[in-house]
Amino acid sequence: MLTKLPTSSYEKRIKQVQEHLTKNETSGLFVFNPYNIYYMTGLFHFPTERPIALFVPQNGNSILFVPVMELEEARRETIFQDIRHYFEYPGTIDPIDWMIHEVQQEYNNWHRVSMDGGSQQLFNQLSDRFIKVDVTVDTIVHHLRLTKDEQEVELLKNAAMYSDYIIQVGMEIAKPGITELELLQEMSNRTLEKMVKELVEIIYVPGGPVGGLVPSGVRTAMPHALPSAKKLQKGETQILSCGANVGGYRVECERTCFIGDVSKEQEKAFQVMATAQQMAIEAMRPGMSCAQVDAVALDYIKKEGYGEYLLHRTGHGKGLEEHEAPWIDEGDSTILTPGMVLSSEPGIYIEGFSGFRHSDTIVVTEGEPLVLTKFPKSIDKLVI
């Protein structure tokens, strides 16, 4: 099973960025955004006050800058020959100033220097040190991340398998009397055990390799209700909102279930949500805009009389981050192209009563949308 990208993926990405820099007459790019560093290098890190940066010159070898405590891992995980380290933050010399000094020693004839991610303070530091050089913000890495190649889709397929599995475990162990916290712990533990057994390597990412949210009853009406000591009860709606990560790539699978009986009110709202969710999936085809897909789902929900219970857009991109561009939202005019990976998850939230949301992770292809998550979603399969 593919559990991480081959080194050729990183070589390709570096080359793509360098071609972009050449085209834009930019001398080099500092990558600061942690997910973009992972995308370009394979080195995952939890961002802290200790800065990590990748410098990609228009021509020549990239330089990876890390604190000494990340040095061994950087050597092990990346393709780079030139990894330079500093001792600590803040240090007697500011680490960013040191990085700038290092690249200025290495390269000259600066025309334009760009940064990826980073704060106003970082921008000022670059502007102060690159005298008479144009300093800009460049979004090339975010742009490359918008579409996934075959190997990335392979990792996502594997992540989808565990996303389905954790929902299956949840269906098996959810029962009246168990708390949300216990339910989620047991679901996560069992799925993690399976992942540890089957995967060669597990990459620790924010949120962990597998997990989610499991609101029950009235708490399902809050889209992001965190696990609580509330006990599951017969007759309540139970949302299992989960995801897993393989090789840095995240997939989500969410299902709205019912503990025992389903009332007419629950069933009606469920069917409207489920139809809208499927309509959005069907609309995820090349040439459609994100805003159009969003409208397909939300307009249907409004037409069915549930418009006042909408609290969010239809979906968002999936990849390295839990949420990433493009956004299946009225404000995003991005045209879908093959290789984009999206969630479809319109929700209905009736305060004091219940919420309803399924989510799948879908790859846009030349033909039919490829739904990676395969857990059943009809109401008869979702009664616990």
Add this chain to the structure above:
Amino acid sequence: MLTKLPTSSYEKRIKQVQEHLTKNETSGLFVFNPYNIYYMTGLFHFPTERPIALFVPQNGNSILFVPVMELEEARRETIFQDIRHYFEYPGTIDPIDWMIHEVQQEYNNWHRVSMDGGSQQLFNQLSDRFIKVDVTVDTIVHHLRLTKDEQEVELLKNAAMYSDYIIQVGMEIAKPGITELELLQEMSNRTLEKMVKELVEIIYVPGGPVGGLVPSGVRTAMPHALPSAKKLQKGETQILSCGANVGGYRVECERTCFIGDVSKEQEKAFQVMATAQQMAIEAMRPGMSCAQVDAVALDYIKKEGYGEYLLHRTGHGKGLEEHEAPWIDEGDSTILTPGMVLSSEPGIYIEGFSGFRHSDTIVVTEGEPLVLTKFPKSIDKLVI
């Protein structure tokens, strides 16, 4: 048991910021940094692409801006009367532009507007919309967070209790044959169960309410080794590096233990680390600089011949974040004052052999340093 701050804490903080704005002739401050929003409002959120901001005017009522899905929680968790919401990101109107428009409708006579945290892009948006108004970055909230008051220390004391408890559980269940992953899961589960029983409310924060790292054997030589499927073995060093969070405030407690036998080499390095760690604690008194405290511990380790095995500074501030200012590092000249909360955790890392690190969380007081974490740390108490 105190599990969250009273509303008076937030009222006091708003007042402190307003006094600062008056003194600095600043018309208002946009707070964007998620931890600073929590500090000022009590509203915790996982930062996503959907911006949340607090606007504090020099005079008058603050305005909290949230996406609609956070509205209920914002009403429940904060003291603010004026909470305004937008539907989604990106939306047809940029949420930041909308926030700026809202405050411009509410207040006039702008002299200077400041932002807290935020990217280069946010700075540009403010500059573009506030024509002929000075736009600056302000660090007042970070400054206020440097020293903790009585109630914050109370929360930290409670978090320290659970930080000690998880180490105790680890000592009880660690044994040859168990994997690091199993060990950490069981430690976290048991401690979380205790917290759920005893605390009225658990605030979900990045990293969770309780957890940590549990490297064993040669993996202890990597300061941030994530839990793996490696099995614990007799004769190995075992680091239990844990922490807990109560009411948003984090404490860490770390202990270097041994599975069964302790070799002379292990004992020697352990004693040097333990002595340095205690020396740094003793030095955490008003009037000392962070750099001086750092030197006390690291110079001792160097003098004892372990200088080449240092991979990081002596410690850092503790509070809302896992790591926060001030930094117990040669590059931080901050003078310690009562109410600062710090970790003391110099480490020795001998690649291919073993690492050694204790950490405690300490409050600087007018008198003796107040060590919040109380788990035993002499070698005879740390053999499993």
